[in-house]
Amino acid sequence: MYRPHRRTPSSPITTSVHAGRHDFRSLGCHAAPIDLSTTYPFNDAAEATEALDALVSGDAEAGNPIYARLYNPTVARVERAVAEIEGAEACVAFSSGMAAITACILAASERGRHVVGVRPIYGTTDHLLSSGLLGVETTWTGPNGVSNAIRRDTGLVVLETPANPTLDLVDIAEVVRAAHGVPVMVDSTFATPILQQPLFHGATYSLHSATKFLSGHGDTMGGLICTSEAAAARLRQVRVATGALLHPMAAYLLLRSLPTLPMRVHQAQASAIEIAERLQAHRSVADVLYPGLSTCDPSGIVGRQMAGPGAVLSFRLRPPARHATSITRAGDVPSDLYQAFFNELSMITPAVSLGSTDTLIQQPAALTHRILEGDVQDEHGITPDLFRLSVGIEDVEDIWADLSRGLEVFARRCEPSRRPLTLAPVMA
């Protein structure tokens, strides 16, 4: 089996600062050069043909880039940097997280056109696999059902941990064992390479939507797959054929974001730990889903597979008392109550996506996971009372002040009769 490189002796914090910059001194630059060429002149036709053949067959580089769909030096630089941070042999970049997932499914379908998907998973990944759009058949299961779901034509097992939006944790090594040699793709977007390196637990592909924490500033879309050099070659072939390229400007912005990745993750995580505890104690909150809470991590994955619980959490608003008896599913809670909560947030950004410098909040059932069938939503608890919070790097007290204002308004709107408007007694 493929064994990833041992992590370089320096700390991941230092690696994140220096990865992708090793040739800067010899180039005489201090910021990454951006190459926007779409085509490249050649001096020797035979050499050009040789370079073209090498790149089309999946080589990481060749004597001449030939054409931007085959190779771009700025993109190759961010690929090398992320591979180094993750401790992987290779990394292949795509135009978005979904483009990366698509390439992975297409590359693996060579082995067999059946996929085992572990739910819950990002809504669009669920849709991509359920719709049959890519010509693969998918069997959905939970982490314990993987072994039974594997068939002779299974080409790939797809899982996400922590999973979107319920923060379910999956033991990667256990799924790898259950997969009986079928390659396992782990969507590690929530964890980032700073908190989790799936290849060290036997996964074949570690995938990131670079749109999230890796870029981290809400201005760049991208997808990255860390893997072995052999598997990367196949992914590059798919990329050459399908053209889902990371733009060199996006690669530059990603390179610029990597040095602060550990700081951003650690700062946001520290606040998320604090906010998860405060949310748990709040009367408007029915439940908090966060890997840092022992109830959410009974088998101790944080500390073993993850270096920390991360900066994304979800919570359920407590259904209003006057509606509680008539509620059959959380969707029956009047949406104006949720809107009242959103309206009260002045600093926290109501928006999809995650891993940005600012704190983001959204309602998965209404947005990121709306595309799922209703019964899949219900089965995995993706009901309208569930909110996903991506904690940013602001001061934790400012995040909490904003959030708790919204929660108080929600609580008051839920219990109007119990809290009549009275004038505060005048202090003597």
Ligand SMILES: *Cc1c(COP(=O)(O)O)cnc(C)c1O
């Ligand atoms: C956002 C996200 C994706 C999709 O990435 P895009 O860059 O939006 O295409 C996939 N998986 C997870 C876990 C995500 O959060």
